[in-house]
Amino acid sequence: MVVPERETDLLVTNAQAGNSEDFAMLVQLYERKIYGYLSGLLGDRDEALDLAQQVFIKAWLKLKTLNDVSRFQTWLYAIARNAVYDYWRARKETCQSWEHLEINNICAELPGPEEWTVEADLVRLTLAELSPKARQCLLLRVIGGFSHQEIADIVGLGETSVGTYISTARRQFRVAYSHLQNETLEQESEPAYVCIKA
């Protein structure tokens, strides 16, 4: 759904005045991307869904504190980022390991076409190989579509550092993705491994 920026601003203004239907429209606009961002950061779809719900509830409750309605999207992603950090702090981990993701996600029963979920899991596994900062800068760029300056505001880094993190992340992603892809292809050709997974 593509909504002109001016209309989004109006929705935010109305929602700030207490109009929950307009806020519902904002949620409809952003829920898939916020979920994608969270899912890429956390590496876990169920947790991402729970957290996305919390993010929008928090946004609804704190919306009146947003001074500049044109910054709604940046503000929303900042809430999502903070939610992830709170989650990590609660679980006392800053980066999930490959093994953890493999057990929880690859072997889990997942909805949707099989090919899509395997590909999505491969991407999540690859993202887990990146440092948390590189991962979030890349996701904010790719999913949020933010400029380096906006990302710098959200994550609290300098603009130049953001560029460096994104550059590193893209390069590492390419290498790690190819590596994991090859491993997956090799595993698929080994019947014994398939039996263990089943």
Next chain:
Amino acid sequence: MNQLMYVSKLKPCPLWKEKLAATCLDELPRSGRAAFKVHAASCQICDAMLTDYLAVDSRIRQALIPQQSLGLWKAFLTLPPNSNTIDTYQANKKQNPVNNEES
């Protein structure tokens, strides 16, 4: 899929290495993009590298952003007007837990 595996062994020119990976040309000024266009006309590796980075972005978007709505917005349709304070939200949640939790 094959494209990523193929290009991953290539090295872009030092001048463009960082710029390509950091921006995919998006954040470069018009002059920078024009300069790359001239360079890419004679450098297949940098051209392929840009394609490869764009493929990385596209792959991430396709994998992580669901095509269907998650339905999280529905919960907010059932809220009464002006319920966006913690007190009123929680009071409403207690009164009508099913509607508020529905997603």
